[in-house]
Amino acid sequence: MDDRQFRNAMGKFVTGVTVIVTEVDGVEHGMTANAFMSVSLDPNLVVISLAEKAQMLGKIKRSKTFTVNILADNQQELSMVFAGQKKEQQEVVFDRLDGKPVIPGAVAQIACEVSVEHVEGDHTLIIGKVTDIHLEESEPLIFYSGRYRSLSEAQPVIV
Numbered sequence: 001m002d003d004r005q006f007r008n009a010m011g012k013f014v015t016g017v018t019v020i021v022t023e024v025d026g027v028e029h030g031m032t033a034n035a036f037m038s039v040s041l042d043p044n045l046v047v048i049s050l051a052e053k054a055q056m057l058g059k060i061k062r063s064k065t066f067t068v069n070i071l072a073d074n075q076q077e078l079s080m081v082f083a084g085q086k087k088e089q090q091e092v093v094f095d096r097l098d099g100k101p102v103i104p105g106a107v108a109q110i111a112c113e114v115s116v117e118h119v120e121g122d123h124t125l126i127i128g129k130v131t132d133i134h135l136e137e138s139e140p141l142i143f144y145s146g147r148y149r150s151l152s153e154a155q156p157v158i159v
């Protein structure tokens, strides 16, 4: 088994796409991430997994807060901006939820305070305690096998 096979296997797990946002010294920083899941209902906890080399990691360690923004299917460009896949810098205007920066138009905006950090291999798992949530009635952006997709292209399973 090699790393490529591991990546290919992980890519077979269908996910949404989030942008994690934090703020340090009044400057917002965003990063695209799909390593996100809920952890606990009581209390409401979520987890994100950040690469050791990600700028975001040091910033969240300082701010102790972050938001998870589940992107809508018309926000692929924002995913590319915050994954560093666009050549030109783009100006992004943020809204606020519980005083924290969030992405306008996201399907879900989830505000968190850092509860625990756990280093594992070349990533750090950050568990966040959810402090507020805002939801929109729109369809999510999908990521599968290294490609962006939309729910509308998926065929419903007939049983």
Ligand code: FAD
Binding pocket: 017, 028, 029, 030, 031, 032, 033, 034, 035, 036, 049, 050, 051, 053, 054, 055, 056, 057, 079, 081, 082, 083, 084, 085, 086, 089, 090, 091, 092, 143
């Ligand atoms: P940078 O690379 O410096 O920033 C990322 C980009 O966001 C830069 O282009 C920067 O200009 C832009 N940006 C940041 N803040 C702003 C702002 N305020 N206004 C405008 N532009 C801004 N990595 C992980 O560690 N975990 C994951 O779960 C993960 N999942 C991913 C899922 C997908 C679908 C993709 C495409 C990538 C994923 N990545 C993940 C990789 C990660 O998104 C990139 O490595 C990213 O570049 C790391 O960001 P950084 O914090 O190091 O900051």
